[in-house]
Amino acid sequence: MDQTPAIMAEGLRKRYGDVAAVDGVSLEVGRGEFYGILGPNGAGKTTTMEMLEGLRRPDEGAARLLGEPSWPRDPRLLRRIGVQLQASAFFEKLTAREQIRTFGALYGVPAEAADAMLAKVGLTEKAGVRDDQLSGGQAQRLSIACALVHDPELVFLDEPTTGLDPQARRNLWDLLRTINAEGRTVVLTTHYMDEAQQLCDRVAVMDHGRVLRVGAPAALIEELGVESLEDVFLALTGREYRG
Amino acid sequence: MTGFVSLSRAMALGLLRDRAAVFFTLVFPLMFLLLFGALFKDTSANAVKIVQVGSVAVFDELPDVERERLRPVLEIERTSGSKAALEQALEKVRTGEVDGVVYQRETGSRGSADAAGSGAAAGAGGQVELRVSAADPAKAGSVRSIVSSIVQEVNLRATGQPPRYTLGTDRVEDKSVQAIQFLTPGLLGWAVAMGAVFGTAYNLVSWRKKRILRRLWLAPVGAGSVVGARIGVNLALALAQTAIFLAVATLPYYGLQLSGDWWLCVPLILSATLAFMSIGLVVGAWAKTEEAANGLAQLIVLPMAFLSGSFFPLDSAPEWVQTISRFLPLRHLADALQGVLSRGESWATALPVIGGMLLFGAVLTLVARSMFRWDTA
Numbered sequence A: 001m002d003q004t005p006a007i008m009a010e011g012l013r014k015r016y017g018d019v020a021a022v023d024g025v026s027l028e029v030g031r032g033e034f035y036g037i038l039g040p041n042g043a044g045k046t047t048t049m050e051m052l053e054g055l056r057r058p059d060e061g062a063a064r065l066l067g068e069p070s071w072p073r074d075p076r077l078l079r080r081i082g083v084q085l086q087a088s089a090f091f092e093k094l095t096a097r098e099q100i101r102t103f104g105a106l107y108g109v110p111a112e113a114a115d116a117m118l119a120k121v122g123l124t125e126k127a128g129v130r131d132d133q134l135s136g137g138q139a140q141r142l143s144i145a146c147a148l149v150h151d152p153e154l155v156f157l158d159e160p161t162t163g164l165d166p167q168a169r170r171n172l173w174d175l176l177r178t179i180n181a182e183g184r185t186v187v188l189t190t191h192y193m194d195e196a197q198q199l200c201d202r203v204a205v206m207d208h209g210r211v212l213r214v215g216a217p218a219a220l221i222e223e224l225g226v227e228s229l230e231d232v233f234l235a236l237t238g239r240e241y242r243g
Numbered sequence B: 001m002t003g004f005v006s007l008s009r010a011m012a013l014g015l016l017r018d019r020a021a022v023f024f025t026l027v028f029p030l031m032f033l034l035l036f037g038a039l040f041k042d043t044s045a046n047a048v049k050i051v052q053v054g055s056v057a058v059f060d061e062l063p064d065v066e067r068e069r070l071r072p073v074l075e076i077e078r079t080s081g082s083k084a085a086l087e088q089a090l091e092k093v094r095t096g097e098v099d100g101v102v103y104q105r106e107t108g109s110r111g112s113a114d115a116a117g118s119g120a121a122a123g124a125g126g127q128v129e130l131r132v133s134a135a136d137p138a139k140a141g142s143v144r145s146i147v148s149s150i151v152q153e154v155n156l157r158a159t160g161q162p163p164r165y166t167l168g169t170d171r172v173e174d175k176s177v178q179a180i181q182f183l184t185p186g187l188l189g190w191a192v193a194m195g196a197v198f199g200t201a202y203n204l205v206s207w208r209k210k211r212i213l214r215r216l217w218l219a220p221v222g223a224g225s226v227v228g229a230r231i232g233v234n235l236a237l238a239l240a241q242t243a244i245f246l247a248v249a250t251l252p253y254y255g256l257q258l259s260g261d262w263w264l265c266v267p268l269i270l271s272a273t274l275a276f277m278s279i280g281l282v283v284g285a286w287a288k289t290e291e292a293a294n295g296l297a298q299l300i301v302l303p304m305a306f307l308s309g310s311f312f313p314l315d316s317a318p319e320w321v322q323t324i325s326r327f328l329p330l331r332h333l334a335d336a337l338q339g340v341l342s343r344g345e346s347w348a349t350a351l352p353v354i355g356g357m358l359l360f361g362a363v364l365t366l367v368a369r370s371m372f373r374w375d376t377a
Helices: A045-053 A096-106 A111-120 A136-148 A166-181 A193-199 A217-224 A229-237 B002-016 B019-039 B064-070 B083-094 B137-159 B179-209 B212-217 B223-249 B262-286 B290-307 B319-325 B329-342 B347-371
Strands: A007-016 A019-029 A034-038 A060-065 A081-084 A154-158 A185-190 A202-207 A210-215 B048-053 B074-079 B100-104 B128-132
Touching: A007 A045, A019 A045, A019 A060, A019 A202, A019 A210, A034 A045, A034 A193, A045 A060, A045 A154, A045 A185, A081 A136, A096 A111, A096 A136, A096 B002, A111 A136, A136 A154, A136 A166, A166 A185, A166 A193, A185 A193, A193 A229, A202 A217, A202 A229, A210 A217, A210 A229, A217 A229, B002 B019, B002 B223, B019 B179, B019 B223, B048 B083, B048 B137, B064 B137, B074 B083, B083 B100, B083 B128, B100 B137, B128 B137, B179 B212, B179 B223, B179 B262, B179 B290, B179 B329, B223 B262, B262 B290, B262 B329, B262 B347, B290 B319, B290 B329, B329 B347
Parallel strands: A034 A185, A034 A202, A081 A154, A154 A185, B048 B074, B048 B100
Antiparallel strands: A007 A019, A007 A060, A202 A210, B100 B128
């Protein structure tokens, strides 16, 4: 297998007016790694993800995915990455099966393969249900399935478990572990430190547009001499309320 | 290619399953056509209504053939010849309930009136009195001329002479506008404008809010496929609207007669759809929420429909309204549609309008492009 890193980002910067949303972020994510980007609201996680994905052009710096630059847009690269933006990024009035087949068709994936992906996330029974009738957990699983339908090597997930009940979250963790165990590189953002601690090989803690610390959860806990990843997070980003 | 097909399919299903969208783009304008078409069906034949007080020889002795011929233009209500009845009838003229009153001065022999069907044989003459309202000179004029022509005809017949001059009349195959010829293009244009403006604006805002636009950017599908699918779905919708409208309007009940190059309505509708979609793009690029998009679209489409004469003719509208309407694509669409559908006009009418629509669409698309945002923020 190709040993170039899954993600190689150097000195990413993005300003919105006077605000530096991302202020010099460098990251390296290895092949097959499960990587978490953590940070309080407004830390710059989403903008960083968007620059990595190639949705936004960095003011400075560059990101390479699987060895290819993610900006400008390159359809050949897009076939190798999967992006889940939000559980609500569905077409209006389509059933779960129609959603995943539509997304599949964008990548040239046949309908049977799309249906198989639906089965993999446990939604075969809900195939005929429209997106707005799915529960929160089902909608999340469908949106992840839509991101995976073309069998990408690198997957970005944006807060995949937000708003789910504990059962649905654990159910989804199993799914994410499976995806990662199949050899895919997974990058996710989350607000839940227990989730990051459970799932991620390494995490990057961000605040004010910078990466404060990168490491395996256990190593960071040990380094800072605290109990959990949540303590690491609070120790690094402070306790004041961000709104 | 599969991207284009699957996106078209997704958009079409989304549209067809949206009951509100189907109602407002297909059913609602069609309801107007059904209703207005029925309401104004007979207004062109506006019969004149008069009251006949007592017996009036010239009317009573009309042959049945003649009576039949007059039926569409003259409606006669009979009352007794009493003074009270005359007073009542005159009051009806004053209030505008009827257009005129006829009665006969008591000069001739009463006998002739009783001899029904004796026709021109009735020898005795008389003074036929007609009273009309002064409120509506045009109506009064037509009452006067109809009654006068009846009286003259009876006079002529009384002489027993063949007429020296006769008036030959026939109808010119109708290039004047009947209600349905005016309503069909107007309401069809309005329906197409609604479908294209609302559909495009709503779609753009909704896809931006749901981040589907972003998601598509990250799929290996070209902008051409996405835009092409949307245009294709809207053009198909416009053609469906056209087919349904023409099918209804040409029913014998509504009686729209299609003239020679009526099929030119197809390129006209298609080019106008592009122009209206460009309005939708500007609305969608500006609006942050679906509600704002709907509101702004309504604010544009409804006044445009009124000012373009979609619901009623602009012939008697003030000059400034006419001036404004000349800048509205819907006005030109409605005019050109009327021309090719029922006035026998052809390329000379359609081509400049098609060109204008495409230009209008291109300019507004550029405007929308400069306003375009990926995100709501």
